[in-house]
Each structure stands twice: as structure tokens, then as C-alpha cells.
Amino acid sequence: MMDRPLAGHVALVTGASRGLGAATAIELARLGAHCVLTARTQGALEEVDDAIRSLGGQSTLFPLDLIRDGEKLDMVGPSIAQRFGRLDILVHAAGLLAKLTPTAHIMPRDWQEAVAVNLSAAWRLIRSADPPLRAAPAGRAVFLTDAVVAEPRAYWGLYGFGKAGQEHLARSWAAEVANTPLRVNLFDPGPVATRLRMVAMPGEDQSRLPQPADLAPEIAALCLPGETRNGAVIRRGG
16 A cells, blocks of 8 residues: 555645646645645646546645735635645745846836745745644645755846745744744755746756656655754755
């Protein structure tokens, strides 16, 4: 019988329609979690739902737009807790590249959208998911981060500042819950064959990069009850 260490657990995964979010949701479902999938595109979420059900897993779709549906995002934690009686896992995989542009040329609309997805969504998710995750026997939260946070690069300011703010929020939250069963960590996947990477590096041969499914087990491992790290930034392979 397949090991299902997350049987009975409920996991919320953002950015779950493609890339690392989708792959992680499928892996969490394979480990037994009921996954609540959120992203903008209903059709793409349904494809992930099909993949999960083909493995004998279960998922619930929660379509929302992180740019425009802030109030809906505020209610996702209480809604899940009310429907399922618990929330054990949060994986925040959603991210927006916006535009690679000189810092002095960042436009207000691009700034607002980058703030909404790469920073404000993390703040809203923490507010929304904190109570049920603290109440869970082994609550786990994982935020995807990027090496650009530690090593800023020219033209990446619009993307990097949001990820830096998200990392700071997550690690502050981790310090605040250190004396609870909840564990909060960040995962840096490095270069991976995702749509975001393709937009950022259009000439790159993605066949040479790790695929999202290759990294999903590492992310899912951070969601297991046996994970003891808290406030850590885990690099791929580490």
C-alpha cells in the first residue's frame, strides 16, 4: 500500500494551475492530502484536478485572482476551516514576474500588480490561514522564494522587491509561531522549467532545466508532520 502520511490533512495551494504549484498539489494529494487549489484559470485548475483524481486523490477548486480578489483571499482560511473542519498546510506558489525593467522605469500599474501578487497575497494568506494552521496538530506553511532576494540584479527590482518582502513576512511569522506546532519555511527552487522562467529567459533551453515534478517532492517534504525546521530558507537539494 502506498504511504499516505498526509491522509486526513487539508492543504491550500496557490498558483496551482501550472508549474510548481500544480506539481506540488499533485504530490501532496499523492501523499494523501485533500488539496484546495487556487489560481485564476478555472480550466487549468480542472486539469490539475483531473490529474489528482487519476491518482485516487481529492481536490477542491477555489478560483480567484490575486490582483483583484483580495477580499475573497481574506476569507479562504475561514472558508476552508468551516467546510473541512481544519487546514493543515499552506503552500504559496503563486508569483508574478511583471516586467524586467529599469527601476526608474517601473510603471504604477505594473508596481500595483507586482505588489498584489508577490507581497500582499502573502500578507493576506498569513492573516487568513494563521488561526486554522495554529490549531492544526502539525500545521505547515511553505512560501516559494528566489535567489534574487539575496542577490539583487539589474532590471529584476519589480519582481525581487516583492519576493524580498514576502520572505521577510514569512520569517517574521515563523519567529512568532516558534513556540507552537506550526512550522513556516521558504523554498528556493532555483532555475526550473516554468512559464515564469520562460518569460524571463526566452532563449533558454528549458529541456536542460529541472521540471516542476522533479522538485515537488522536496516542497511536499516540508509539509510533512516530521518537518522540524522553522524560518529556514531551503535551497533545491538542501
